[in-house]
Amino acid sequence: MDEGEHLSAELGTFRLLERMLYLSDAVFAIALTLLVLELRLPPGVTDANLFQGILAMEPRLVAFVTTFALVSVFWIAHVSMARRLTVFDWPVAWVNLAFLFTIAMTPFASTLLGDYSVFGNAWRFYCLVLVVIGAAQVVLFLVIWRDHGRLVGDMSRREYWYRLVRAASPGATFAIALTISLLGLTHLSFYLAWVLTPAILIGARQLFGSGRPVTGAAEVTPDA
Numbered sequence: 001m002d003e004g005e006h007l008s009a010e011l012g013t014f015r016l017l018e019r020m021l022y023l024s025d026a027v028f029a030i031a032l033t034l035l036v037l038e039l040r041l042p043p044g045v046t047d048a049n050l051f052q053g054i055l056a057m058e059p060r061l062v063a064f065v066t067t068f069a070l071v072s073v074f075w076i077a078h079v080s081m082a083r084r085l086t087v088f089d090w091p092v093a094w095v096n097l098a099f100l101f102t103i104a105m106t107p108f109a110s111t112l113l114g115d116y117s118v119f120g121n122a123w124r125f126y127c128l129v130l131v132v133i134g135a136a137q138v139v140l141f142l143v144i145w146r147d148h149g150r151l152v153g154d155m156s157r158r159e160y161w162y163r164l165v166r167a168a169s170p171g172a173t174f175a176i177a178l179t180i181s182l183l184g185l186t187h188l189s190f191y192l193a194w195v196l197t198p199a200i201l202i203g204a205r206q207l208f209g210s211g212r213p214v215t216g217a218a219e220v221t222p223d224a
Helices: 003-037 050-056 058-083 090-103 106-115 121-144 155-182 186-208
Strands: none
Touching: 003 058, 003 090, 003 106, 050 058, 058 090, 058 106, 058 121, 058 155, 090 121, 106 121, 121 155, 121 186, 155 186
16 A cells, blocks of 8 residues: 555544544534423413423423533543544444434433422433443443553553543442432432532542543544
8 A cells, every 4th residue: 555545544534533523422412402492481481470480490400400411421521532542443433323322312311300200210210311321431431442442542550440430430320329219218319319420530530540641643544
């Protein structure tokens, strides 16, 4: 392969990586947009009682804010993982699609949470969706960081474990919350969910550090 063909192959695989990341961002953007489309005033609200109508939407507003924050956290985690990719990889592309499938479930789960009590089955289903998203995120991490970090460049063992714990923390948190809810401690389950994830992340940072910074330009080579 001469230099021109080599550059053409590099450009082609770079475009594949770009398309995968553009699709990922688009799915996250659509999921976040669909969340706000579910915010509708109750029937019969007029301009005179507008603010009372908005207050009556409190469960849906809480579900919207909560889910928007969680999906944003998953997007930040996805950016953190994907920015380390130096090559396009078909297994990563397929697992990434599976992860995006779970993200696409969040508007539906948020709607159920807003329509029904946060201390019943709607909350349990919500936790289940978050557990599935967390599991998909861990699988995506493992596929990206397989083969001793071949796809992301050099990586220390300390950084690997820090990033793995960070990827696993949301799913682990909501798995615990789901278990506690199934035991009948619904209020404890709901409030504990918002405490455990930050606690796990802080613990991971203290134990493993924050990982090394990313330096240098990435290069793309074919791996189809």
